[in-house]
Amino acid sequence: MTTTLDWNPLDPASIRDPHSVYQELRENFPVYWHAGMSSWVLTRYDDCQTVLRDYTTFARDRRRVGVEIPDEKLNIQTQDPPEQALLRGITAKALNAQRLRKHCVDARHLMEERLSALAGSGPFDMMGDVAGPAAMQVINRVFGVDEYTQNSYAPIYEGLTQAMDSGLDPKRLAPGRAAGKSLAAEVTSWYERGLGTSGMFGALYGNADVAQMPRPYVINTMAATYNAGFSTLYASTGAVTMELLGAGLGDLRELPLPNDSALVLATEELLRYVSPAQATARVATTPTEIQGVRIEAGDTLVTMLAAANRDPRQFKDPDRIVLDRSPNPHLALAWGPHICLGARLAQAWIMELITFLVEHGPRLRLIGGEKYMSSATLRNLVSLPVEYDAAS
Template sequence: MTDIVESAETSTLLDELTRMPGREDPYPRYHRLREISPLVRAEDGALVATRYADCAAITRDPRLGHMPSHMLDFVSPGWNDHPALRQLFTSILTINPPDHTRLRRLVSSSFTARRVQALRPTITQMVDDLLDEMSGETDFVTAFAFPLPVNVIGELLGIPPADRAQFQHLVRDWTQVLEQINPAVLETADPAAATIRAYLSDLAADRRSAPRDDLISALVLAEEDGEKLTEDELLTMAGLLFAAGFETTTNLLANSLVALLHNPDQLALLRDKPEIAREAVDELLRYDTPVQLLTRVAWEDVEIGGIAVSGGDRIVAYLGAGNRDPQRFPDPDRLDLTRPDNGPLSFGGGIHYCLGAPLARMEAEIAVPALVRRFPELRLAGDPVRRNSLTLRGYTSLPVNTGS
């Protein structure tokens, strides 16, 4: 057994990740943290893991879970009075078994592989339509990376096309609480979360009276072993699926394009061999993952990376760091779309493995090869603007020139 490291250097590295430019390029800091120790302690007491094997184990170990309500009351007093926190902390993203098991079973009965695969022709057409509208200098986030996934998840859920665009800023305001929780953040996050919930409440009421072939209707009707989603569970689930359905995929598409433009040999390879799309998306997910970290709590004494962890300790698994671990990925800072034995941590693992992973993968596998084929002269037209966030890593603006 070795000791948990807490030093001036680790504090400095972790502090830099909370600010720009540390968030612009966190990977050198991840490398240094990984060299220092399997686990380091942050100033707030949380333990930080940066090695692939440890991060993978953290996502799967049943002795590690999400923060129970009595701990939430201590860490975020009054959380239940804030719509933004209540809808996050009671969602399938952050609850534990047995409630998580029941909700996941009910949602999985509606959010099926068949329903996702049925969207493939629709996604292909959406991609073509958006590419048809791109010409000359444009912002890739505004023109493509946001409208594609928001329309895909909107189509899946049954949100009318005219209503979808309003949710970009609402979801971004709400998901600020994933990064930090303070009065200033809650001042914008709470009304955003309340607006989203009110909209979905009206939509669910409409589907109860007149069901359609969409996921909202399926969730309204979902039943297994005599159990159904309560109204509160339904609205919380629909809000999470909608927000996660486009926020992370928008980041995946933008991160992928920047990575390819900075590695023209790999961009040319994908253009010439679109059949490697699945392997390419795995590598793009690994290289600059849209979700950089997740948090767990030890429910009992455990061992991580040869270090004893006490029950009650909070643990942060830096998935983005694990995805650049040289012990798992040779030459990890190199983008290699044909990398063998890939296995990125980007969708988490265990019982909380991302429900929407197959949909996000399919969108990227269709969209990215089509984009680079359509615009062989595609290039940056200015400096991309990173969002000021580490947990959700992406861009707020990505100016490009299509060359057409």
């Protein structure tokens, strides 16, 4: 289906508010050919879920449609089942064996310390001064390393994040590659120096299956996990904080805490609502049809997770935060064989973030002037000016 809709996802206005375009696409052009991306854009829940679930017809691994990927670039994100299953399983087990909740509680305490130091002292940046150090601490502890700080990691994170939109802006490819190389070199040195034996790396060292795998495959997967972890924890902290403070905390004040089941529901709802990972992509392996539109083998499909998560066909009152929404089968962490490998950590972190906002939100105020990274795939605040009132 073609349309005259003139949509550049990297336009700052679209990054600031992508939902008006998502709504128009979802209602009028649910299978939309975006010439700039050379891709079909899907915005309805059912279509996105089908594509993510049916990995036989819709591949993540582009080698299945004849694209060459050199062995040294492979990782679990470039493969599909059954090939990806072994290392994905080992990596997920290693991650989930870490003290995820404790790392998140410790990072909440770090945010609290930072806030106390800044109380009553005027404007500061919630992202740089509070969210960044917390997200960095979580991911470093999970990996059992401390080589990167928020500042030293910023260029890598920025290069990798912006390269996700290189389909729209090819200039982003070279800095993205340089950032990827630099991260892979660092992760290789951690691996070779035996760092991280106390974190998730430790579980990989002694693993006989891992020992048989090509080293770059393992390193690339670790690097992808490190970056996916930092970038999404950081982005979700900013998005949740901004949405909730912007709504005067909404119903959060009534949340019955401490109560894990209320927190779990609220976490899923906030993930649905903010959907930091706005989109992901697949390629059709055979000719097929979606909503009566013919898709050819080799065509790329962009599943707009953030749009699907506001589809009124699936979610009642989709533009409202309903903290006890249940069921809530959102796609914020995707679906199918590539569903977020760090889901438990993501959920543990949002639970701590909610706890933090329930306690400190009433004294924390948005003062405007927030800035987004020029990134359409990961919607990501880079600056969120706030003030924190001194205790009365």
